[in-house]
Amino acid sequence: MQRWIKLPDGRFVDANRIMYIGKVETYPRIDEDGNDLGQGYNVNIGTDIPRETQLTVMGGKDEVLTMLKQILGTAPPAA
Numbered sequence: 790m791q792r793w794i795k796l797p798d799g800r801f802v803d804a805n806r807i808m809y810i811g812k813v814e815t816y817p818r819i820d821e822d823g824n825d826l827g828q829g830y831n832v833n834i835g836t837d838i839p840r841e842t843q844l845t846v847m848g849g850k851d852e853v854l855t856m857l858k859q860i861l862g863t864a865p866p867a868a
Contacts, residue, residue, distance in 0.1 A: 790805070791805060792805050796856060796858060797847070797848030797849075797853065797856060798847070802834070802844065803836075806837075807834055809835045810857065811833035811835075816828070817827050817829070829847060829855070830848060830849065830850050832845075833845055833846075
């Protein structure tokens with residue numbers, strides 16, 4: 790049975806196909822004009838061993854944390 794998870798950028802991934810989740814990393818975000826947008830978060834998710842099947846999910850703290858909870862099955866799916 791497939792369990793679709795919506796990523797912060799709008800894509801969907803089947804949570805049952807995820808083989809590994811990398812370390813959550815932070816980075817400074819800025820817009821085109823150089824204004825500070827705060828801290829961003831990203832995590833690498835792999836659906837298979839080859840690098841071509843690796844996804845990098847980027848977003849705010851709440852977006853990335855909610856997505857990871859959905860993958861691990863500790864949060865209800867987002868509407």
